[in-house]
Amino acid sequence: MSKKTTTILWVAIAFLAVVGGTYYLARARALDEAEDRFAALNVAVSERDHKLIGFLEYKTFIESGKKALSGQTKLLAARVERPERFTRLLTRGLWGLSSQAVIEVSYLGEYSVGYNLEPGTYEVRETANGIEVVVGRPELVATPAAKDLKHRVIVGGVLVDESEAMVRLQRDAVAQAIKRGGAIAKDEAVVALCEKRLVMFLHDFLAKQPKVAYVPHIQVTYRK
Secondary structure, rough: HHHHHHHHHHHHHHHHHHHHHHHHHHHHHHHHHHHHHHHHHHHHHHHHHHEEEEEEEHHHHHHHHHHHHHHOOOOOEEEEEEEEEEEEEEEEOOOEEOEEEEEEEEEEEEEEEEOOOOOOOEEEEOOOOOEEEHHHHEEEEEOOEHHHHHHHEEEEEOOOOHHHHHHHHHHHHHHHHHHHHHHHHHHHHHHHHHHHHHHHHHHHHHHHOOOOOOOOOOEEEEEO
16 A cells, blocks of 8 residues: 555545544534423423412312311301481380480491301302302391490480480390391392402412412302
8 A cells, every 4th residue: 555545544534533523523412402402391391280280279179168168157257337227106104204205216237247157058169160159148147236326305205214215225226237137138239248258268268278379260159
């Protein structure tokens, strides 16, 4: 083999070595980049799945939410105050009067309206639109009270025994408030307030549970 041929051969070998090395480095770089992209994709998928799980996690706590509502009737009751008044015709010899008289009584009626949340009286369930609470309509959950009682004689005599008269008028005012209670419980504004308190309690309970990232719309539906 001549010197010229040997030189050409070594040049060819060197060229192939450079080409092979360049190819190897390029392939190694491409593999590293592919691995990086795959790792980033896995992280993105993991984060997406984590978020998705968080958005659906509330479903696992619906039954717990139902149990949390049990027995919370008085805690979730809406307290409503309404000014009320009525008149009484009082005859001589009664109520400490010196003669027949008409008395006007005014007071502030206090009403506690809420839901019966004893076990077995309501349901909490998942629906296509979120969560539904099925319950009876709002009702009085405590005996109404009559506060800030005031009176004035508008026709007739004068109260001789005012303390006795006030005891009787207080009793009448409470009886009047009890009669008014049914209408108060059906008032649309009061019903809306009761629904708001119930929904807020359940929403806050679910939102505080582990891994829950989202709580859907909660609808209150009344039993027929």
